[in-house]
Amino acid sequence: MQDFSSAQPVNRPQHGGNIAWAASLAGCSPLDILDFSASINPLGPPPSAIAAIQANWDSLTHYPDPRYLDLRKVLAAHHQIDPAWVLPGNGSAELLTWASRELADLPSTALITPAFGDYFRALKSFGATVHPCPIALEYPQGVALSASQPLPSSLSWLPPAAGLLLNNPHNPTGAMFSVEAIRPLLEQFLLVVIDEAFMDFVLPHQQQSLMALITQYPNLVILRSLTKFYSLPGLRLGYAIAHPDRLQRWQEWRDPWSVNVLAEAAAIAVLQDRAFQQQTYDWLEHTRSPFYQQLANISGLQPFPGAANYFLIQSDYPVLQLQQELLQQHQVLIRDCTSFTELGDRYFRIAIRTPLENDRLLKGLTQTLSTLN
Ligand SMILES: Cc1ncc(COP(=O)(O)O)c(C=O)c1O
Structure with missing residues (x-):
């Protein structure tokens, strides 16, 4: 009997979306993997992004504008704020690094756990002291899908x-x-x-963004990503919204051209692509609830009612074994949660994809779990 709990401990990825690793386990090409492990919009990238990239090949011979004036103007218009309050970055991960440098100057940083692994990378690299505040992980029976959850009381x-x-x-x-x-x-x-990073996936009238409070609180920083909603993780694009003095400081810390010219052009295009935004809202609104229900109907799985484009699922079965079987028998990749230390081998996360793709996962889960019973 193989010991799945220690399967490939050195190579097991810390983040979702590592299809090269998955393909090596499944024995197929990375392109044959159906990836539920990274929470990326399955409808994208929008044609407007591809057209903008193609129209801007010639810009490759120039450095980007280090002030990113055009992009900042479009981002600012998108959020109805002044461009001085916006700083684009090489994915929100880059801006998380600079935010962490500032957090590390404080005596401690409260972090809701389980937490995205990159937070630890960024905070640790500047020697920040992390104070974990665990979120309640009981299966929230009967809660509506996008209901607001309570914050950990330890924060106060x-x-x-x-x-x-x-x-x-x-x-x-x-x-x-x-x-x-x-x-x-x-x-x-x-x-x-x-x-x-995932707020764009919440319908506009249900969003709980702090954007409207930004000018009232100089101690507030908001990080946003364009890689998930617009399906551009390989291009790298995110932005920070914060007080201009803080963003000026970050600009002085970092290399002057974090965002390349093609990413800048694609971002300007997608932010104005209302048709793609609406298409995404329509898909998610029609797909999320039935998919949640179908997952909840599988015996031994308890999905959490998430507000974004993914579900965390508690499993009565060992997840590393389930993940391996799904890869080898169905070329489907789920996100194990072993990098979230509080979760371990009884949780996994899946993206919400198109109904056809979701069906392939549901079929794979049902078949695999029947053999693990
Ligand atoms: C919560 C969260 N924040 C930020 C990021 C980084 O996203 P980006 O591609 O914008 O760097 C991720 C990526 O998975 C994430 O899950």
């Missing part, structure tokens, strides 16, 4: 000089925290960094 016991790094909607649980619940934390913490 932290000293006022602390920083806070909060993910909304939260990865991996999909929990969404309300603006009302977060607002008092802006008074309590010296620096509040809100990672809203």
